[in-house]
Amino acid sequence: MTTRMPGALLALALLGLFLLPGAALAQEQKLKVEVEVVLVSRNGSEVSPPQLQKMKETFQRQNFNFTSFKRLSQQSIEVSSKEPTEVKLPNGVNASLKLLRMQGDTATLRVDVPQLSAVDVELGREGAVYQRAGKHVGGELILVLTAPPAK
Amino acid sequence: MAGNPACERFVPLLSPYIDGELSPADRVNVERHLGACRDCAGRAADLRAESALLRVGLEMAVDEVDFKDFTQRVMARVTPERPPLLERLRISLSEMFLYHRTAMVSSLATAAVLALVVIPLVMNQNDAPLGYGADRMRVRAVRASEGAKVAPVVLESDDGNTIIWVVDQDTAPAHDGSATEPKAGTPPDEHDELDGEPLKKGPAKPQPPKGGEL
Amino acid sequence: MATDDLTLVKRVRGGDQRAFKLLVERYQRKVYAVALGMLKDKEEAMDVSQEAFVKVYKYLDHFKGDSSFYTWLYRITVNICIDVMRRKGASGGETEEFDESVANDLSEARIGALGSRLGTNPQKSALRRELAEKIQEALAAVPEKHRAILLLREIEGMSYEDLSRTLDIPKGTVMSRLFHARAKVQKILSEYLELDEAKSGVGSE
Numbered sequence: 319m320t321t322r323m324p325g326a327l328l329a330l331a332l333l334g335l336f337l338l339p340g341a342a343l344a345q346e347q348k349l350k351v352e353v354e355v356v357l358v359s360r361n362g363s364e365v366s367p368p369q370l371q372k373m374k375e376t377f378q379r380q381n382f383n384f385t386s387f388k389r390l391s392q393q394s395i396e397v398s399s400k401e402p403t404e405v406k407l408p409n410g411v412n413a414s415l416k417l418l419r420m421q422g423d424t425a426t427l428r429v430d431v432p433q434l435s436a437v438d439v440e441l442g443r444e445g446a447v448y449q450r451a452g453k454h455v456g457g458e459l460i461l462v463l464t465a466p467p468a469k
Numbered sequence: 470m471a472g473n474p475a476c477e478r479f480v481p482l483l484s485p486y487i488d489g490e491l492s493p494a495d496r497v498n499v500e501r502h503l504g505a506c507r508d509c510a511g512r513a514a515d516l517r518a519e520s521a522l523l524r525v526g527l528e529m530a531v532d533e534v535d536f537k538d539f540t541q542r543v544m545a546r547v548t549p550e551r552p553p554l555l556e557r558l559r560i561s562l563s564e565m566f567l568y569h570r571t572a573m574v575s576s577l578a579t580a581a582v583l584a585l586v587v588i589p590l591v592m593n594q595n596d597a598p599l600g601y602g603a604d605r606m607r608v609r610a611v612r613a614s615e616g617a618k619v620a621p622v623v624l625e626s627d628d629g630n631t632i633i634w635v636v637d638q639d640t641a642p643a644h645d646g647s648a649t650e651p652k653a654g655t656p657p658d659e660h661d662e663l664d665g666e667p668l669k670k671g672p673a674k675p676q677p678p679k680g681g682e683l
Numbered sequence: 684m685a686t687d688d689l690t691l692v693k694r695v696r697g698g699d700q701r702a703f704k705l706l707v708e709r710y711q712r713k714v715y716a717v718a719l720g721m722l723k724d725k726e727e728a729m730d731v732s733q734e735a736f737v738k739v740y741k742y743l744d745h746f747k748g749d750s751s752f753y754t755w756l757y758r759i760t761v762n763i764c765i766d767v768m769r770r771k772g773a774s775g776g777e778t779e780e781f782d783e784s785v786a787n788d789l790s791e792a793r794i795g796a797l798g799s800r801l802g803t804n805p806q807k808s809a810l811r812r813e814l815a816e817k818i819q820e821a822l823a824a825v826p827e828k829h830r831a832i833l834l835l836r837e838i839e840g841m842s843y844e845d846l847s848r849t850l851d852i853p854k855g856t857v858m859s860r861l862f863h864a865r866a867k868v869q870k871i872l873s874e875y876l877e878l879d880e881a882k883s884g885v886g887s888e
Contacts, residue, residue, distance in 0.1 A: 349600035423602030435621040438610040442603035445629030526818035
């Protein structure tokens, strides 16, 4: 059924479908992400700011028993496909974020926390990714990745 | 119609009167009549009471309902429609190529038109920030950093959030973290399943992050 | 602070699901109240309310920004309700217009019965469940189209202009239907209160 000719045409059609946005994509791509650094520990029961309550619930649901959630920093950073963007953590570690690819309107990002883990995340409007980023003053640092607020 | 023959003319105006929908001239007339006619003043009061009663009564009935799941249920019915648009296009395209060789040229034309129409549409969606086309964040692949003796664990919760935990392989039992580790987490080794839904879980064992399923 | 409807609609069209969620949260109670007033049945009202939002989402591209979002939303809600009633074959009071006798009923009813008993602002706490149920019963006795107008007016506080746009009828019709619907509801409610008062009077003595 499928002969060689459709192969070529398929390629053409796919070109039509995917290269149009891809044309812009071939060059450097950039996009924004919200990155928070949160210190979680079992000292005290402070949740600050209160928005972190949601994070606490997520952790509790997964049977973590952290009681204190403190946001140490929050920034909106630009990540690009060319150079990784670094996020300095208070424990001296530099996490790096890089745009891996753009598929349609969905980007995939790699978040690398040296000595721990590298995660590929497909970005979406809802939800957060909480990535362990090492120990710090009696607790754990968590790198939080979320979508920037919609305009 | 007790006594006052003018009432006949004013009674139908009382309803728009209490709604504030009369012209200024009519309003003045109605108010003048209300000042003189106790029956109509009573009727206007009745209308106001009835209006408030309906509102409060319905509010009461609505208060009995728990709207907690309402939004979720609506969103669930509404969401699946959108993201797979490209996916569906891709499928229908590949089907076209498999089964309809003769019709292909015209299909191609359709595809071209679709491409022209759909892509700007899709691109315009970027009121949602650029790159955030999916409905939620999804972890596609996880690996341990090079040289690190750790095993990453992916904990995906149904609220759409994901926790990437890392367990130190060498020191797992000794570390201060014994209590901070998820009780649910299985010992971090080659067998990395936490619970069901293997497709959704990122593989926890070290592996090149390239191979996400897409 | 709150983003207005049209901005949210634009964002939904742009693919922002969260914006739609906000719209749902903004109107869910009122849409449900209208549906409940129309149908009387809680579960049906719930289904219809959800259906209304789903439909709105589906046809969002057909929504022209020239009318307000909520008139469109309520129009869809009312239409679904009417469909449901038609399907069940039970449309309280049928669709025939009121005849003048109803207007006369208004004058026959004990004037001031409601007003003097309830004041113009009855408190929720003082209102008994029984009475709330009676209200829904009274509504069921009103023909569906009149009922829709009355509900939209009381729940959403829609202006006659908006009512006329939502239901696609002239303003004069809005006015007369409202008047008749109110007369009918009032008759039922004041009879009920009268009866109730007589009963409790006997009881207390």
